[in-house]
Amino acid sequence: MLSELYKRLQSCSLCPRRCGVDRTRGERGFCGGGMLPRVASFHPHFGEEDILSGFRGSGTIFFSGCNMACVYCQNYTISHFREGMEITVEDLAEIMLTLEKRGCHNINLVTPTHFTPQIFDALALARKRGLSIPLVYNTSGYEDIEVLRSLRGLVDIYLPDMRYSLEESAIRYSQAPRYPEVCREAIREMFAQVGNVVLDREGVARRGLIVRILIIPSLEREAKESLRFLATEISRDVYVTLLRQYRPVYRAQDFPEIARFVSDRVYQDVLEYGKSLGLHNFILQ
Numbered sequence: 001m002l003s004e005l006y007k008r009l010q011s012c013s014l015c016p017r018r019c020g021v022d023r024t025r026g027e028r029g030f031c032g033g034g035m036l037p038r039v040a041s042f043h044p045h046f047g048e049e050d051i052l053s054g055f056r057g058s059g060t061i062f063f064s065g066c067n068m069a070c071v072y073c074q075n076y077t078i079s080h081f082r083e084g085m086e087i088t089v090e091d092l093a094e095i096m097l098t099l100e101k102r103g104c105h106n107i108n109l110v111t112p113t114h115f116t117p118q119i120f121d122a123l124a125l126a127r128k129r130g131l132s133i134p135l136v137y138n139t140s141g142y143e144d145i146e147v148l149r150s151l152r153g154l155v156d157i158y159l160p161d162m163r164y165s166l167e168e169s170a171i172r173y174s175q176a177p178r179y180p181e182v183c184r185e186a187i188r189e190m191f192a193q194v195g196n197v198v199l200d201r202e203g204v205a206r207r208g209l210i211v212r213i214l215i216i217p218s219l220e221r222e223a224k225e226s227l228r229f230l231a232t233e234i235s236r237d238v239y240v241t242l243l244r245q246y247r248p249v250y251r252a253q254d255f256p257e258i259a260r261f262v263s264d265r266v267y268q269d270v271l272e273y274g275k276s277l278g279l280h281n282f283i284l285q
């Protein structure tokens with residue numbers, strides 16, 4: 001599996017963009033990723049969903065760069081300006097072990113897609129050295145389906161975003177053609193691999209799918225459409241995080257329709273719609 005993933009770097013097809021650049025020879029594609037994983041920070045995170053942060057924190061590792069280009073990115077200094085430094089696969093394994101030693105409930109890979117081979121190489125090393133906590137794959141949802149299939153059995157918790165239901169929005173705000181269909185196919189595969197959330201005795205997730213829906217101003221209908229997809233095609237028991245943390249940062253000011261905050265009324269309206277579909281495992285944050 002790993003050699004197949006590494007082979008994809010020669011004409012990069014790790015994600016749906018299929019840039020075709022040879023990352024083994026120093027070429028860089030849309031995401032800016034090279035041969036070594038680039039990490040912005042790592043630490044126990046207490047601001048994730050309660051079922052991930054628990055009481056000792058979620059062991060987040062923030063990867064630099066991104067295969068999306070969201071004009072409102074809340075982490076734009078890491079994703080667009082690529083703050084961070086390149087480290088070796090051995091160092092990445094060491095970071096995972098350090099986070100477990102610090103008591104974290106899980107390893108939470110933030111924006112891992114463009115470094116999948118290097119991350120799962122590091123994971124194998126860390127598992128050999130005793131890493132035992134669950135792995136969280138925290139992604140924008142713009143995933144190559146074959147790459148995802150190869151992760152079966154390695155990821156315990158999938159944490160994808162569902163950003164858009166209309167391709168024109170995905171192109172306008174994230175330069176992500178085919179995002180709605182790509183993301184839905186990815187979520188079907190994730191659910192097939194890990195199913196609904198299973199909690200341990202302390203109420204912390206050990207396994208399962210948690211879908212994040214960021215409510216973006218003017219796009220609340222698309223959020224509702226994502227909820228409808230989850231209720232009708234995945235499961236009414238699926239865990240859904242409704243995020244109200246949208247802020248009009250980075251280039252959002254260039255798009256007047258999203259250059260504002262989301263109102264309480266809109267947030268409640270989307271939540272009530274989800275409940276009316278029979279969804280009941282909401283996390284509100």
Ligand code: SF4
Binds near residue numbers: 014015019021028031
């Ligand atoms: S991972 Fe990066 S270089 Fe590879 S196809 Fe995706 S955006 Fe392009």
